[in-house]
Amino acid sequence: MKRKLIIDGNAVYEIDEECMLKKRLSQDSEKKHQQTQDNQNRSSQADS
Structure with a gap:
């Protein structure tokens, strides 16, 4: 396991x-999941 000390x-x-x-x-x-959902929502709103 890598660990780093910051002083x-x-x-x-x-x-x-x-x-x-x-x-x-x-x-x-x-973030990617949220962006995908946002894009899908915009697409469905544009189709309406």
Whole structure:
């Protein structure tokens, strides 16, 4: 598992890169799904 430490002054953050990648891919998938729905809605409204 890849992890990255970020040191910012007195604060230390540990970033799990695999988790961040999964989250980003999930968000991208949701965006594409939403865009597809929006396009379908516009298409059906234009046909009416």
